[in-house]
Amino acid sequence: MSLSCFDPRFGERMLSVDEALAVLGGSLAKLAATRPTQRVPLAQAVGHALAEPVISPLDVPAQTNAAMDGIALAHASLAAGALDEGDRCQLRVIGSSLAGHPWTGRALAPGEALRITTGAALPAGADSVVMQEQLDYFTPDASPDSMLDADSQAGDAETAEQVVIDGVSSVRAGQNVRQAGEDIARGSDVISAGQWLSPAAIGVLASLGLAELTVHRPLRVAIFSTGDEVTAPGEPLPAGGIYDANRFSLTAALHAEGVEVLDLGILRDQREALSIALRDAAARADLVITSGGVSVGEADHVRSALEACGQLALWRIAMRPGRPLAFGVLAAEEGRQVPFFGLPGNPVATMVTYLQFVLPALRMLGGLGPLSPAPADHPGTLACWQSPRLQMVAGETLRSRPERVDYHRGRVTLDDQGRQVVTTTGRQGSGILTSMLAAQCLIEIPAGCASLQTGDPVMVQWLGTRGLS
Ligand code: AMP
Ligand code: MG
Secondary structure, eight states: OOSOTTOTHHHHSOBOHHHHHHHHHHHHHHHHHTOOEEEEEGGGOTTSBBOSOEEOSSOBSSSOEESSSEEEEOTTHHHHTBOSSTTEEEEEEEEEEBTTBOOOSOOOOTTEEEEEOTTOBOOTTOOEEEEGGGEEEEOTTSOOBOSOOTTOOTTOOOOOOEEEEEOGGGOOTTTTEEOTTSSBOTTOEEEOTTOBOOHHHHHHHHHTTOOEEEEEOOOEEEEEEEOTTEEOTTSOOOTTOEEOOHHHHHHHHHHHTTOEEEEEEEEOSOHHHHHHHHHHHHHHOSEEEEESSOSTTTHHHHHHHHHHHEEEEEEEBSEESOOEEEEEEEEOGGGOEEEEEEEOSSHHHHHHHIIIIIHHHHHHHTTOOOSSOOOTTSTTOGGGGSOOEEEEEESSOEEOOTTSEEEEEEEEEEOTTSOEEEEEOSOOOTTOTHHHHHOSEEEEEOTTOOEEOTTOEEEEEEOOTTSOO
């Protein structure tokens, strides 16, 4: 995309969602590269973006070990010790290897076995483990005894104890053994920079013995609402007033994303107040979000306020809800640039534009790598940081207007063939915030598609278990 995001030509025509994502990606990439990192204890790293690749300092598991309780043996010993009757063989038990207390004696010789517990190191000379359920132990001159000898200690000297294995023909060479390094080999790439540190990632990094990680510092985002009618919860609602939903839905969404929120309250539709607030926000935050005041007629406040402290682009985006969107860059101290998103005021439009544009921007700026591959025509587009799409089946006729993307709020059921069928939550006005409350996903009807019929495949953006992906 050769156009800059501030190209005036964007103001003259509708931008497609994809175009907007592409120019945003291009503008934000430079800022993402310069964000600071910090060291955090492993237990506090979940939800952060890893800032450095992790190369394994060791093999995991560190030694070849048993995956079952039983005996360790060389597979070749089974034939040598075969008994005349049944599918059985007999071996001599020379000691034990317990988890945390490995066998320190000599290597197993042919015809010998070692008691072993799950996770205990395999002794030299053994390649397989036979599980406890197939074993009978006995000591010559005593009756067969299937009980594990509780007094057996690691490093015992040789005993005369014998073990009889039942079902020998089912024993495979190498069975019930975890090879050293089979999960992670020493020197291999384990996690790349930009990975979101999930609980599984924390577990894997713990298994390498790492106590601290270098992560990207969480973003600090300043947020305020605009509008003379917008009233803070807890205050009496004046005539013509409306309670401030957007600052709270956005703050909640930002918290869920691990972002630090700087709540700057509600600003009146007044240029001076907006300019002061924007300057203050830029000085204290990595990104600024407002809602309201970007639709035609009102836009002048935000525009003139922003032009006083940075650069602004006002876009009309071919999407519903959420057509008007302002993007800008505020100038802060020492040449620092702070991106600004002015979201539309209608509460559903606020949340939908947050999901399409702000959330991917937060992920990119916060140091996360792309979540999906970039299309060839838009490398680096912010679309790669959007929440993944799933394909479902339309459960009703869904209408749209060609040339714009519609995001219907949807709920999912299973049909009798087990397919995921999605229907809308009901009324879809951009002020019907309860449609977001009911929604599990956004049904995405692409530009160029006027309607979808029942049974048609349809893409959805899953909103996640927290209600906002
Ligand atoms: P605007 O984009 O400022 O023209 O606002 C569009 C609609 O959204 C108007 O009906 C506003 O009253 C409403 N609105 C604006 N800001 C908020 C807010 N913070 N919470 C709830 N509704 C809002
Ligand atoms: Mg307004």
